Amino acid sequence: MQLILASASPRRRELLAQITENFIVEPSLFDERAGGLSACETVLLFAREKAREVHGRFKGCAVLGADTVVCIGGEILGKPKNAPHAAEMLRKLSGKTHSVFTGVCLVTDDTEDEFYTETRVTFHPLSEELIAAYTASGLPLDKAGAYGIQDGYALAERCEGSYTGIVGLPVEETRTLLERRRLL
Numbered sequence: 049m050q051l052i053l054a055s056a057s058p059r060r061r062e063l064l065a066q067i068t069e070n071f072i073v074e075p076s077l078f079d080e081r082a083g084g085l086s087a088c089e090t091v092l093l094f095a096r097e098k099a100r101e102v103h104g105r106f107k108g109c110a111v112l113g114a115d116t117v118v119c120i121g122g123e124i125l126g127k128p129k130n131a132p133h134a135a136e137m138l139r140k141l142s143g144k145t146h147s148v149f150t151g152v153c154l155v156t157d158d159t160e161d162e163f164y165t166e167t168r169v170t171f172h173p174l175s176e177e178l179i180a181a182y183t184a185s186g187l188p189l190d191k192a193g194a195y196g197i198q199d200g201y202a203l204a205e206r207c208e209g210s211y212t213g214i215v216g217l218p219v220e221e222t223r224t225l226l227e228r229r230r231l232l
Contacts, residue, residue: 118193
């Protein structure tokens with residue numbers, strides 16, 4: 049059965065390639081808008097709807113959808129609108145601990161399997177200079193919470209949980225799911 053990654057994220061593509069080379073990429077057209085949900089409910093909903101939307105176009109395939117959000121003090125931080133918004137998010141995370149939730153959903157013709165991971169991340173106190181340099185790099189603009197743990201900037205002091213979940217696809221948990229569904 050053909051495996052499809054329902055994502056335009058180059059990071060998710062790289063992470064899935066650590067598990068298998070046997071997949072194709074077909075970005076989802078799902079419009080990510082929801083309100084009033086918890087962070088784990090949000091990532092599961094978005095991962096499910098992304099996978100369902102692509103599966104609707106590719107029956108007979110297994111479609112993997114994923115979504116990631118950052119949550120601090122009950123507030124969900126999605127992708128920043130622009131560089132000033134990214135800087136605002138980074139200031140909010142500076143010196144504090146937050147959670148990164150990643151939801152994953154696998155949809156086939158007859159089943160849907162889903163899970164989420166939560167990783168706790170503690171940031172160093174961030175200087176205005178670091179925030180300005182990082183936002184000027186453009187790297188935070190396409191990432192939940194306005195940062196990529198893998199971007200090479202000294203943002204995180206400590207991570208507790210799935211590092212690859214922070215990047216966008218929890219590799220070990222996804223491998224287990226794909227093995228259980230006999231897709232590996």
